[in-house]
Amino acid sequence: MQQEYKSKSYSHVFKIILILIAVLGLGVAVRAMVMPKTFGEFGHYRGSAIEDEMNRPIRNGTNASCLVCHPYIRQMHLEGVHNTVSCEFCHGPMADHVKDGKVIADLPMKQGEEIKKLCLRCHNQIIRARPKESIKMISMPQHLEEKHVRIDHNCNQCHNVHAPLMWVNQAKAIVGAGGDSK
Numbered sequence: 796m797q798q799e800y801k802s803k804s805y806s807h808v809f810k811i812i813l814i815l816i817a818v819l820g821l822g823v824a825v826r827a828m829v830m831p832k833t834f835g836e837f838g839h840y841r842g843s844a845i846e847d848e849m850n851r852p853i854r855n856g857t858n859a860s861c862l863v864c865h866p867y868i869r870q871m872h873l874e875g876v877h878n879t880v881s882c883e884f885c886h887g888p889m890a891d892h893v894k895d896g897k898v899i900a901d902l903p904m905k906q907g908e909e910i911k912k913l914c915l916r917c918h919n920q921i922i923r924a925r926p927k928e929s930i931k932m933i934s935m936p937q938h939l940e941e942k943h944v945r946i947d948h949n950c951n952q953c954h955n956v957h958a959p960l961m962w963v964n965q966a967k968a969i970v971g972a973g974g975d976s977k
């Protein structure tokens with residue numbers, strides 16, 4: 796004859812159910828406590844994040860906003876091959892310089908070796924990932940060896956930083972070697 800092992804007591808099952816309900820309740824309470832008020836207003840994120848971003852002070856300007864006050868640079872930069880390069884990449888953000896239309900501090904200008912580093916951030920041959928068709932690359936010190944100058948020559952001794960081919964083309968014109976681009 797088969798033996799019956801079925802117990803008539805269910806108290807252990809009730810205990811487990813009670814514990815599960817308590818954990819669930821705790822979860823709901825903690826969620827209500829820590830969840831940001833605007834969560835879910837527009838979707839699965841904090842709704843007020845949009846407002847926070849909108850109220851963040853603007854730190855950057857455009858090249859046009861710099862050129863209003865720097866007419867001397869204006870002509871050179873716009874006519875040169877660097878016309879697509881942002882002033883702020885080389886000089887830092889507008890907000891450190893101008894506030895409410897007034898100059899509050901000078902923007903830094905790179906000097907000496909810093910200039911070389913700055914130029915090579917975009918023009919170094921070693922940056923393999925950059926397509927050659929988009930930006931012309933050079934390798935150092937070969938670039939200076941080709942020009943037969945000492946390798947401690949700085950980039951801005953031959954290239955105007957704001958219009959890098961300006962002096963090069965002027966020199967070419969003098970020796971009659973042409974030079975069509977600016």
Ligand code: HEC
Nearest residue numbers: 856860861864882883886889893896897898901902903904
């Ligand atoms: C409201 C006018 C104004 C605007 C806009 C402005 N500048 Fe200036 N900037 C000045 C004045 C004035 C000076 C100080 C005079 C000087 O040294 O030529 C100056 C100085 C500088 C200097 C230092 C020059 C030096 O000889 O020390 C740099 C670099 C410069 N500005 C770059 C910029 C850039 C980049 C921008 C745009 C992000 C910009 N400026 C926007 C008015 C302005």
Ligand code: HEC
Nearest residue numbers: 858861862865868872877880881882885904905910951956
């Ligand atoms: C590729 C980097 C680069 C870019 C882009 C650039 N600058 Fe400069 N700028 C420099 C460096 C480096 C110097 C200082 C050394 C020099 O003049 O040779 C300088 C000097 C200056 C000076 C002070 C000297 C002078 O010639 O009057 C001003 C003002 C200035 N820049 C404004 C601007 C403005 C405005 C723009 C955007 C239209 C701009 N720069 C774009 C690198 C740059």
Ligand code: HEC
Nearest residue numbers: 876877880884913914917929930931950951954956959960
């Ligand atoms: C933010 C990136 C950036 C920086 C920094 C930069 N350049 Fe350029 N440069 C460019 C772009 C973009 C062009 C236009 C595309 C081209 O002709 O390679 C250019 C063009 C040039 C050219 C003309 C290439 C040709 O024959 O058409 C020279 C020369 C040059 N830059 C020199 C310099 C020097 C010197 C510096 C440092 C003062 C410098 N660049 C800093 C982006 C940069």
Ligand code: HEC
Nearest residue numbers: 911914915918931932933942944948949950952953954963
């Ligand atoms: C002795 C002067 C001299 C110095 C210093 C110099 N260059 Fe040049 N560079 C030239 C001349 C001239 C050209 C024009 C291209 C040619 O005819 O070889 C040129 C061309 C370039 C080009 C375009 C290359 C191409 O493939 O068309 C870039 C980019 C460049 N230089 C960046 C730099 C950088 C960055 C520095 C500083 C590390 C620098 N140059 C220093 C004279 C110089």
